[in-house]
Amino acid sequence: MENTVLHVADVHKSFAGLHALSDIDLSVREGETHAIIGPNGAGKSTLLNVCIGRLKPDSGHVVFDGENLTGKQPHEINQLGVVRVFQTPEIFPELSLLENVMIPILAKRDGSFKLRWFRRFSSEKTARIEAEHLLSDLGMETLIRTDAGSLSRGDKRRLELAMGLAQKPRLLLLDEPTAGMARHDTNATIELLKRIKAGGMTKVIIEHDMHVVFSLADRISVLAGGRIICQGTPEEVKNDPRVKEAYLGEEQV
Amino acid sequence: MNKFSAISDWVLLFAFAAAVYSMPIWLEPLGADYPDLMQRFAIFGLFAIGYNILFGLTGYLSFGHAAFLGIGSYTAVWSFKLLTMNVVPAIMFSMLVTALFAVVIGFISLRRSGIYFSILTLAFAQMSYKLAYSVLTPITNGETGLQLTLSDARVLDAAAGIEVTRSLPVTNFFGIKMSGMPGFYFCATVLVIGFFISLRIFRSPFGAMLRGIKSNQTRMAYTGLNTKPYLLWAFIISGMYAGVAGGLMAVTDPLAGAERMQWTASGEVVLMTILGGVGTLLGPFIGAAVIKYFENILSAYNTTSLTQVFDFVPEALQPIVVDVVSLFVGSGWHLTLGLMFMITVIFLPGGIMEGVRRIGSIFSRKKPTAAITSTPSASENASGA
Numbered sequence: 001m002e003n004t005v006l007h008v009a010d011v012h013k014s015f016a017g018l019h020a021l022s023d024i025d026l027s028v029r030e031g032e033t034h035a036i037i038g039p040n041g042a043g044k045s046t047l048l049n050v051c052i053g054r055l056k057p058d059s060g061h062v063v064f065d066g067e068n069l070t071g072k073q074p075h076e077i078n079q080l081g082v083v084r085v086f087q088t089p090e091i092f093p094e095l096s097l098l099e100n101v102m103i104p105i106l107a108k109r110d111g112s113f114k115l116r117w118f119r120r121f122s123s124e125k126t127a128r129i130e131a132e133h134l135l136s137d138l139g140m141e142t143l144i145r146t147d148a149g150s151l152s153r154g155d156k157r158r159l160e161l162a163m164g165l166a167q168k169p170r171l172l173l174l175d176e177p178t179a180g181m182a183r184h185d186t187n188a189t190i191e192l193l194k195r196i197k198a199g200g201m202t203k204v205i206i207e208h209d210m211h212v213v214f215s216l217a218d219r220i221s222v223l224a225g226g227r228i229i230c231q232g233t234p235e236e237v238k239n240d241p242r243v244k245e246a247y248l249g250e251e252q253v
Numbered sequence: 254m255n256k257f258s259a260i261s262d263w264v265l266l267f268a269f270a271a272a273v274y275s276m277p278i279w280l281e282p283l284g285a286d287y288p289d290l291m292q293r294f295a296i297f298g299l300f301a302i303g304y305n306i307l308f309g310l311t312g313y314l315s316f317g318h319a320a321f322l323g324i325g326s327y328t329a330v331w332s333f334k335l336l337t338m339n340v341v342p343a344i345m346f347s348m349l350v351t352a353l354f355a356v357v358i359g360f361i362s363l364r365r366s367g368i369y370f371s372i373l374t375l376a377f378a379q380m381s382y383k384l385a386y387s388v389l390t391p392i393t394n395g396e397t398g399l400q401l402t403l404s405d406a407r408v409l410d411a412a413a414g415i416e417v418t419r420s421l422p423v424t425n426f427f428g429i430k431m432s433g434m435p436g437f438y439f440c441a442t443v444l445v446i447g448f449f450i451s452l453r454i455f456r457s458p459f460g461a462m463l464r465g466i467k468s469n470q471t472r473m474a475y476t477g478l479n480t481k482p483y484l485l486w487a488f489i490i491s492g493m494y495a496g497v498a499g500g501l502m503a504v505t506d507p508l509a510g511a512e513r514m515q516w517t518a519s520g521e522v523v524l525m526t527i528l529g530g531v532g533t534l535l536g537p538f539i540g541a542a543v544i545k546y547f548e549n550i551l552s553a554y555n556t557t558s559l560t561q562v563f564d565f566v567p568e569a570l571q572p573i574v575v576d577v578v579s580l581f582v583g584s585g586w587h588l589t590l591g592l593m594f595m596i597t598v599i600f601l602p603g604g605i606m607e608g609v610r611r612i613g614s615i616f617s618r619k620k621p622t623a624a625i626t627s628t629p630s631a632s633e634n635a636s637g638a
Contacts, residue, residue, distance in 0.1 A: 052475065078477030090475065092468035095461075103465050104476045106458055112479035115486055117459040120259060124458065167477065 003030040005202050006051070006082075006171055011060035013046055020046045021226045024060070028171070033193075033203045035213045038223035039246060044206045045087070047223065048173055051204075052084045053077045064171065075112045081170030085177060087206075089156035091163070093149030097140060100148045100159060101131035101166050108167040134162045138192065154181045161189070165196065172196075174205040178212050190215050214238075222246065262452060269535070270445045277434070283546070288437045289505075290549050294542045295440035296501045299447045301525040301537030303494020306454055307487050308523070309532035312467035316371045316519050317358070317378030321351045321492045323385065323514030325499025327392065330399045330509045337409035338422045340431055340439065344500045351496025352489055359488035363481065366470070378519055385511035398510035424504050436505045443501060447494060448538070454490070455534055463487055467532075495522075524590070528597055530606030539605050544590065551589055554582035 006028040013021040021043045028034045036044050049055040051062050053074045061070040069077050092100050105127040110116070122128070135141055138158045143151070148159055157180065164172055177193070178186040186209070193216055197203070207213050213220065213234070220237040222230040224246040230237055237243055272279075276294065280286040304318055325347035332343040362373040385393040393399055401421050410422070424431040426439055454460045465473050466480050473480050503509055512518075521544070529540025554562075559575045559582065566574050581589045601607045 073479070074474040075477050075479045078475060083477075084475060086475075090469060090472045092465050092472065094468045095464060099461055099464075103461060103473075103478075106461075107477040110458075112477055113482040115459055115482075117454045117457045119458060120456050121458050121461045122456070123259075163476070 004028065005030045005065055006204070007063045008047070008051070009060055009063065011047075011050060011057045011062065013043075013050060013055060013057050019226050021050070021057070024226075024228060026221055026228065026231075028202060028204055029219075031200045031202055032218040033197055033205060033216050035205050035207060035217035035220045036223055037207065037210075037213055037220060042223040043226040044223055045175060046226075048084065048175055048204070048206060051173060052082060078107070078167070079112055081167075082173065083164045083167050083169035083171070084173040085160050085164040085175060087175040087179060089153070089160045091148045091156055091159055093147065095148060096145050097135055097148055097151075097159060098128065098131055098144045101134055101162050102127050104163045104166045105130055131166065134166055135159075138162050139188070154185050157181060158185070158189070161192070168201075170202065172201055172203045174203060174207075176207055176209075177205065178207070178209055186212065262456065265534070266445075266449055266452060269448055273441045273445055274438070276441070277437075285546055285549065288433045290545065291437045292440050292501075292505045293545045293549075295437065295444040296498050296505070297522075297525065297541040297545055298538035299440075299444045299501070300495055300498035300522055301529065301541040302444075302447055302451050303491045303498070304522045305491075305526050305531065305533075305537040306451060306463075306494070307491035308526055309537070310455070310460060310463035310467060311484055311487050313363075313366065313484065313488070314371045314523070315362075315374040315488070315491075316516065316523070317362075317374030317376075317381075318491070318495045318522055319514050319516070319518035320358070320378035320381040321355060321495035322499040322502070322518060323381065323509065323511065324351050324354050325496035326503045326509035326513055327385075327399055327499075328496070329500040329503035330401070330507055331392075333401060333407075333422075333424060333503070333507050334399075334405040335408060337407060337413075338415075338424050339409075340424050340426050340504045342409075343424075343504065344443070344497055347496045347500030347503075348493050351499070352493050355489040355492030355496075356485070359485050359492065363484050363488060375516060375519070378514060379516060382511055382514040382516075385514060393509070393511060395511075398508055401507050424507055431504050439504065440501050443497060444538075447497070448534075452534060459483070459486070524594055528594060528604055530604030533604070533606040536604050536606040543605065547589065547593070548586060551582045551586035552584065554579070 004027045006026075008024050008026040011021055011024040012019070024047060026047075036047065038044055046055065050057050051069065053069060053072050053076075057070060061068050063069065064077075064080060064082055067080060069080075069082070092103070095103075099121075102121070102124065106124065109127065132141065132144065135144055138161065140155065140158065140162075143155070148156065151159060157177070161177060178189050181189065190212055193203070197216065205213070205216065217234055219232065220234055221228050222237060222240075222243050229242050229246060230240045232240070273295065276291050277286050280291065285291070300318075300322065304315070307313055307315055328347045328350040329343040332346045336342055358374065358377045362370055362377065365373060386395055403417060403421065407415075407417070407422070410417075415422075426435070429435050431439055462473070462478060462483050465476075465478070466483060470480055499509075499513065502513070525540040525544050526537045527540070528543060529538065530536025556575060556579055559579055560571065563571055563574050563578070579585070581592075597604060603610070
């Protein structure tokens with residue numbers, strides 16, 4: 001086996017008696033793009049929330065690169081290099097795009113707290129150049145000084161992706177990165193994610209869009225009813241009868 | 254924020270300093286050029302500027318900042334009593350002691366956000382107020398208020414050979430008496446320094462982080478930032494501003510009473526900040542000056558002076574007019590304040606500074622963000638709703 005970066009071991013989570021996750025065992029290898037798919041309500045987002053510390057598992061633990069993430073604060077998990085891109089855009093609506101991207105860059109560089117009250121934000125040259133590059137990479141160079149709140153939904157999602165990438169994460173967790181995007185935006189995002197993949201960043205991606213999944217994923221885990229029912233390469237998953245059963249009447253795999 | 258260059262910030266600072274120091278000149282036509290009132294402009298301006306670092310940048314609405322004002326005053330008076338009548342150590346101690354209190358109150362209050370944070374700070378302030386009146390009488394001298402006496406130790410002054418014999422000593426800045434105009438210039442200088450620090454914080458990465466917390470605190474945590482120390486520092490810094498403002502009150506009038514800590518005083522700084530413009534650099538100072546100016550003018554009126562003012566009104570109507578107007582002046586001037594506040598919040602949610610911006614955009618038509626804002630939305634902004 002190659003290096004395992006993220007290991008979800010024996011995780012259980014239930015909400016008021018409803019088993020959202022049971023017996024989850026998942027290993028993500030260094031550099032791979034691991035897709036988690038499954039019908040609605042399968043527990044995909046819950047799993048991601050457990051990984052980033054938004055939810056505490058009832059039992060089991062999540063280990064990232066030898067560090068147990070269970071019980072850690074969200075900012076501590078982020079500082080370890082685990083970055084999540086949310087499904088509903090979580091941005092800073094009142095701040096400009098540039099500031100939106102510079103804040104994560106500074107958070108990565110300066111750590112979780114640094115009292116820099118005398119320095120000028122705008123004279124953080126390296127951070128600004130980096131942010132400008134990222135934004136123009138995503139085709140938003142003309143919007144740099146706009147307030148993020150005035151962006152279209154698709155642009156907000158792209159901005160959030162930029163905020164995630166700005167931190168050069170060791171593990172990027174993407175929650176439906178293309179949901180709500182127009183077809184050509186989806187394709188642009190796939191291209192972008194492929195480029196990042198070439199750079200060797202490990203990614204876990206939750207996605208409904210099978211086009212996106214099969215163009216990006218190295219391995220796929222299929223969640224249904226809070227359990228992983230199948231794990232393997234896209235080819236294996238495509239031909240697995242259990243997967244077809246889980247998706248029956250839902251979506252053609 | 255990036256559209257502000259370093260140069261334009263220096264211009265702003267110098268313009269501010271010039272406006273503050275020249276107050277005795279340009280306030281003359283308004284009848285507000287006497288030292289006592291101008292000192293209050295400077296002191297409450299400083300208080301509001303500091304308060305805005307917490308409320309304006311992080312969005313955390315503290316209802317207890319008057320506690321720090323009171324603590325600053327008591328500390329300064331104690332410094333006058335025990336050490337020296339020089340104001341520099343008094344201000345320094347005001348700042349430090351308030352900072353200590355702010356650490357404790359902030360640490361506890363910031364465990365909650367939103368309305369619960371406001372209630373906690375209010376509770377702390379009311380507690381301080383009640384304590385100052387009752388249990389802490391040995392330190393605060395209760396209802397009478399803490400005053401200078403002839404028998405005070407004044408260790409440093411005594412060591413320097415300054416003897417007090419007949420009358421109470423006066424606060425001084427290395428020999429310059431801090432009453433009247435010199436007192437104003439001292440307060441003005443502290444205000445300008447306070448404005449400079451606030452300007453630096455607004456433009457700094459620290460300020461950007463505070464703004465991020467206001468905008469989306471959850472996101473900050475998932476961006477790897479620990480929001481607690483950021484908030485605590487903002488709380489301490491704004492507390493220190495309040496402490497210095499309280500110290501300055503004691504400098505201009507060496508007397509400290511518990512009523513300075515009452516919740517109405519905490520509410521007043523909220524009004525000042527909102528009236529001037531929350532989160533703007535100049536707004537809080539303008540709000541403070543406007544409120545203190547109207548307080549001064551309006552509370553001076555009484556029935557006799559109103560009768561004189563409404564001399565032109567037909568005699569039959571005069572008593573009615575005077576009766577109605579007298580509700581809004583004198584001790585009823587808070588009614589006017591309330592109306593002023595309501596009108597501002599309804600028509601200019603961004604406070605006086607928003608009004609200034611709107612007028613500015615009508616005249617300049619340069620549209621600072623023109624490159625990206627489409628024309629219809631720009632004209633919408635200018636005409637206002």
